[in-house]
Amino acid sequence: MADLRNNHNLAPKPSFFNDPKVRSIFYQLVVMAIIIAFVYVVATNTAANLAAQNKSTGFDFFLQPASFDINFTLIPFDRTSYYWEAFVVGMLNTLLVSVIGVIFATLLGFMLGIARLSNNWIIAKLAMVYVEIIRNVPLLLQLFFWYTVVLKAMPGVKNSFEWFGGFVLNNRGFSFPKPMPDETFNLVFIAFFIAVIGAFALKYWARKRLEQTGNRFPVFWASIGLLIAFPVVVWLISGANLAFETPELKGFNYKGGLTLPSEFLALLFGLIIYTTAFIAEIVRSGIVAVDKGQTEAAQSLGLKDGDRLRLVIIPQAMRVIIPPLTSQFLNLTKNSSLAAAIGYPDLVSVFMQTTLNQTGRAVEIVFITMMVYLTLSLITSVFMNWYNARVAMVER
Amino acid sequence: MAKNNLAYVRTEIVPESPAPDLSKGIIGWVKNNLFSSISNSIMTIVGAMFLMWVLPPIYGFLFGNAVWPGEGVTVEDCRAKGAGACWAYIDDRMTFFIYGFFPKDAYWVTQEGLIASIMTYWRVNLVFAVGTLLLVPLMWPDLKYKLLNSILFFVVYPVFVFFMLTGGVFGLEEVPTVKWGGLTVTLIIGLVGIVVSLPLGIVLALGRQSKMPIIKTFCIMFIEVWRAVPLITVLFMASVMLPLFMPVGMTIDKLLRALVGVSLFSAAYMAEVVRGGLQALPKGQSEAAASLGLNYWKSMGFIILPQALKHVIPGIVNSFIALFKDTSLVAIVGIFDLLRATQVANLNLDWASSNQAITGYVFAAAIFWAFCFGMSRYSIMMEHRLDTGHKN
Structure with a gap:
């Protein structure tokens, strides 16, 4: 009896070949070996192929002149620029269209x-x-539609639409006046920055006051007023000058001003219209997921319709909305790579198409491009996880 | 004293009076749904004005002023001022949209009539017909023999499709994949993507849940890397780098490259869907399986996966929809799918008119839409069927 009592906690010792631990190590070693063998075969094959095609490898091409033009750049770029500059141009263009797209798609989607x-x-x-x-038609098809059918159906340069003498729309894109601030205008920017800080301070003060006295302060309208009025007052006092360079028809095209090419517009419209549909579904399901009792409780507390949505429903819906919303933001960023199909110079188009074709460094370029998207999606996830943790329910 | 002796107390129940006219029938519906408040009325008016602004031109373009195929309808009708969608062009190019450059049957192409036009592409049409015959009973929830049906559709059918379309055996003329095109290729990529990505996704999901650190890490890395990059970079990688991975001198079919890219990409997404199902299953199920003495594969195959997969059928169908839409991206790496066929057909000068491109795109969009919308309705139907009403 005593023996039994001492032994009943011990599991029977399996034989060596049936021991789960031994087996697990064995399986993992097998998988590891397969992966290593696969990588080895691929690496040797690639090296042999590259050698057979007389292709050089390495990242030195970044410092060679790119010798091609890009029709839409955020930084100065011409034929004498280097490949690394082309890479930066492509990345900035991807970021530009993604950020603008995310903002509009979120607003419209809600x-x-x-x-x-x-x-x-x-x-x-x-x-x-x-x-x-919108959800059931491929994005690429929609992009072609917007690009070929709608934007290319715009009038030619000679018959452009013109509004207010500076906003021009034609089949090359949308041109608008370019602000040319003089040096004293920096004061206005500083004033705006101070106003932003002031708005945060105002919010803090209003919250304190609400907690102490129970009186509400219209923070939103006051902040808007502050953000507009303060810079404007500084502008008027300092006498800073803000000139505009308007686009003018010279020869065969509009010169001056800022121009958004039609490729950019088509891509942006397409992405916004497509992603809006997905975000709308996410928002709808998030709101539906909030228990009906919450609405009734808020009503019985006497909250107005707007306050009920803002203070009770939306904060709870946000918990359901945020995780899928994050993946929609990532999807939009990834989908912006379809730019390559309609000729907007984004990262894929500039780097993975043009640069790859010119330099032939397939492995390096595909690797770098994938790394960029990997990094972008990591940054977005980290930020959205931080925000998600902020709005997550605090269990008591 | 009896209560009902009082003269002013009613003894019978009053007959129900009809609801006020304003709250029943069409008027009541209109009042409740369109004009229940001032803001609601304004929205109704704005919405109605929007519809009146948008609908007539759309109707006019698609139907009213459209040029329908018929006797004596030529491109001149489509070029006429005020003409709408040029459906005659679609009708004329229909075989191109569906079959691309697939060679016509030498005998039947000389014949006339409906049967001849079907038999001209009998190899592709047979593939379509067999696929439909296998797919319909598979999707019909009440029919039996699901296992046999799945094996036929997911294992035997792809092999059949391969030999039927490539040819070279049984006296069939050999057709290189560059001649495949149009909707056929779109459906093939979709089918292969589904057939490969579902099992691979399940394996990856199981690997991600595994307790073995090396396997787990590998699966997580695989899934997260594929999910983080756009499909187009994957396709570029497949079309540029796969040939480099092969032994020197060996070439790899262009369509196959795209298939590899699409399949691996959608497998990563499928893995996450399956993982959702695995995580939703209560732990008691795997413990019960273990206490019955089932080993890992048996407990997965008989207990865990059947329940987990059933849970996520809507999610799986949704990834199929995404996959089907994503097949259009292969057009960028030069595969001749429906979208690419549309683009090429749109450049055809025989039907050149100002509405040619828009008609082609609307047609392609309608086909994609029909497939995706059908799948999404199916997923909603399954969701309702599987919803037993007692969640958790």
Whole structure:
């Protein structure tokens, strides 16, 4: 009996070949060996192929002149620039279209998601039809549609639409006046910066006051007023001068001003329209996921409709919305690579197409491009996880 | 004293009176859904004005002023001022949209009539027909023999498709993949993507849940890297780098490169969907399986996976939809899918008119839409069927 009592905690010792630990180590070693063998074969094959094609390897091409032109750049770029500059141009263009796209798609997506839940039959059905059509057609097809059909159907340069003497729309893109601030205008920027800090301080003070006295302060409108009024007052006092360089028709094209090429517009429209449909569905499901009792509780506390949405429903819906919203932001960034198909010079188009074709460094360039997207998605996830942790429910 | 002796107390129940006219029927519906408040009325009016602004031109373009195929309809009708969509062009190029450059059957192409036009591409059409015959019972929830059906569709059918389309055996003329095109290629890429990505995704998901650190790390890295990069970089990688990975002198078919890229890419997404199902399953299920003495593969195959996969059927169908839409990206690396066929057809000078491109794109969009919308309705139907009403 005593023996039994001492032994009953011990599992029977399996034989060596049946021991789960031994087996697990064995399986892992096998997988490891397969992976290493695969990598080895691929690496030797690649080296042999590259040698057979007389192709050089390495990252030295970054310091060679690129000798091609890019029609839309955020930094100065011409034929004498280097490949690394082309890389930066492509990356900035990807970031530009992604950031603008994310902002607009989020705003429109929230509006559309709320519209789908509207009491109004027409509005709800319109939103539904929009979502169902856009979500079920490939983005690339939509981009071609916007690019070839709509934007290319715009009038030629000679017959451009012109509004207010400086905003020009034609089949090459959209041109608008370029602000040319003089040096004293920096004061206005500084004033705006101070106003931003002031708005945060105002928010802090209003919250303190609300907690102490129970009186509300219209923080939102006051902040907007501060953000506009303070810089404007500084502008008027300092006498800074803000000139505009308007686009003018010279020869065969508009010169001066800033121009967004039609490729950029088509890509941006396409991405916004496509992603909006997905975000609308996410927002709708997030709001539906909030328990009905929350609405009723808020009503019984006497909250107004706006306050009920803002203080009770949306904060809870956000917990459901944020994780899929993050992946939509990432999707938009990744989808911006379709730019290559319509000729907007993004990272894939400039780097993975033009640079790869010119230098032939396939392995290096594909690797770097993938790393860039990997980094972008890591940064976005980290930021959104931080935000998600902020809005997450605090269990008591 | 009896209560109901009082003269002013009613003894019978009052008959129900009909609801006020304003709250029933069409008027009531309109009042409740369109004009329940001032802001609601404004939205209705704005919405109605928007519809009146948008619908007539769309209807006019697609139907009213459209040029339908028929006797004596030529490109001149499409070039006429005020003409809408040029459906005659689509009709004329229909075989190109569906079959691309697939060679026509030498005998049947000389014949006339409907049967001849079907038999001209009988190899592709047979593939379509067999696929439909296998797919419909597979999707029909009440039918039995699901296992046999799945094996036929997911294992036997792809082999059949391969030999039927490539040819070179059984006296069939050999057709290189560069001649495949149009909707056929789109469906093939979709099918291969589905057939490869589902099992691979399940394996990756299981690997990610595994307790073995090396396997787990490898699966996580594989999934996260594929999910972080855009499909187009994967396709570029497949088309530029796969040939480099092969032994010197060996070439790899262009379509196969794209298939590898698409399959690996969607496998990573599928893995995450399956993982959701695995995580949603209560731990008691795997413990029960273990206490019955089932080993890992048996407990996975008989207990865990059937339940987990059933949970995520809607998610799986949604990834199929994404995959099907993503097949259009192969057009960028030069595969002749439906989108590329549309682009090429749009350049055809025989039907050159100002509406040619828009008609082609609308047609392609309609086909993609029909497939994706059908799949999404199916997933919603399955969701309702599987919803047993007692969640958790």
